[in-house]
Amino acid sequence: MKSRLLNYLKEFKSERVVFKIDDALERLRVSRRELEEALFMLEDEGYLTILKIPPSDSVVNRLKSRLNELDASFIMGLITETEYNKKWREIVDVTSPDATKDLEPLPSQNLTDLLKAFRTECDRLEKLREEKGKVDDKVYSELLKVYTGIFLKVGNALKNYARALITALRMIRDELERLRVSSEALELDSRIRGVNHRAELEVLEKKSRELAQRILRLASKAGFPQQPDAIAKEREALLKKLVDELNQAEKSLQIFKAKALIEGEAKYRIEIERFEKMIQELRGRVEALRNELKTPEAGENLLKELGSIHDRLSSLSIDGINEETRRSIGEALGLIGAGLRVLQKLTGEIREERPALHNIPRLLEILRELPS
Known part of the structure; x- marks a missing residue:
């Protein structure tokens, strides 16, 4: 499919190609989903750049996936806030604004600040509910609309953070697994053939230290301290x-x-x-x-605060928030908790010299605790 699509695009004999989706579907005799997937795969492989594409469920889902990976890179400190905002805008601008109007970038504050903001919005909504019947209905409705909007905005930020945190940890896990396979292959080759792979192992050692720094940056973005x-x-x-x-x-x-x-x-x-x-x-x-x-207790305090907010959300009695919204935010808080517990163990394993290659199996063992 990819080669057929490339040949079709080459027929335009131009570096900038504009075509109608329906024309391509008729010519290539494929479904729209297959065409869209092929276009995105070719872009991932560097053959082309998609400047604009009509919206569809599969297009929006692909863009959401890219945004999630971008969010993960941001909270790991792989890109600056300026780079993040620029790339985020480039991704959403690929399709119609109406299709991406509900998507929002991650806020600059860390997880601790987000949780504080969420608790504050819960307090405001509960206090407003206490005034119901005591104030003019129009005044109540107006403030409820404003407070609910802020509550949902912070809740969506927590959901985005949850997805980014789990994705970031999975990316680290995958890279550690590649390092494990490469280092064990070199060591086995040395034993079998007697080849000296010292230079290659030093490169892998450096990469393992870089991953350690990535873990620390991830912990830092969460406001989550490393064990001293x-x-x-x-x-x-x-x-x-x-x-x-x-x-x-x-x-x-x-x-x-x-x-x-x-x-x-x-x-x-x-x-x-x-x-x-x-x-x-x-x-x-x-x-x-x-x-x-910081003291190790600070990490436990963050997890306790997360659990407290989760319980608070479950018992919250407020107008304007449906059960589906409550459930989705609750699931996000649960994912964040699972990610933080893994992150806490990872940072506890990182010592002064940072995780050397021989420590990778232990880190991978911890990362297997990530939710599927």
């Missing part, structure tokens, strides 16, 4: 150094932005993007290091 394992003074000294670097980078960024306003953005775009990326990475490292210096 190093001498506090050493960590504090490193923290001070990173904070100084962060402050200097932020000052430099402001200078280049000021110059860009005067002399034009194009002249300083590269420097601005470089410092934005540097600042994002430094912030992630600073936040992760600060979390490492």
Whole structure:
């Protein structure tokens, strides 16, 4: 199917191809779903870029899947907030705005702040309900509409975060599994043929440390501390150094932005993007290091708070929130809890030297606890 579609597109003899879906369906004799899947597969493989495509259930589902992977990359610190917002917009702009109007990007705050915001909205709705019958019905209805809108917005953010967290952990699991297979294959080859694979193993070792940092950034985004394992003074000294670097980078960024306003953005775009990326990475490292210096109880407190909010949602008696909405948000809170418990164990396994290749089986064992 992919090769037939490529041949069809080549017939247009143009780098930019515009065609009607119905014409392609008639020519290729396939279903619309098959055509859409082939287009997205070719884009994933780098053969083409989809600029616009009419909406359908399969198109919207594919875009949601891409957004979920993008969300996961963002909370792992693989892309900056600026890059995230740009790529998010590029994905949703591929199809009709009406088809994606209910989709929203992840907020910049961490999970702890999201949970606080959700509890606040629960409190507001309950307090408003207590005023029912005491105030004018129109006033009550107006405030109920406003408060419900905010409640649903925060609830949707929690649902997006839940999907992103589980996806991020699965991505880490898959990469760890590939590292395990590669390292064990090299070690077995060394025993059988006597070949020295030291250089290749060092590359894999480096990748394992990078994955450890990704786990820490994920924990940091959740506001979830790592179990401390190093001498506090050493960590504090490193923290001070990173904070100084962060402050200097932020000052430099402001200078280049000021110059860009005067002399034009194009002249300083590269420097601005470089410092934005540097600042994002430094912030992630600073936040992760600060979390490492916290007490282990802080992680348990976050899980307790999550459980408390889940119970609160179950017993909440408010107007304007149907049972399906309550159930879907409750499921999201459950997924977040499952993800955090796995994340807590992972960070507990990460030691001063970060997880070496020999520790990967243990990390994979923990990741098997992820919900299917």
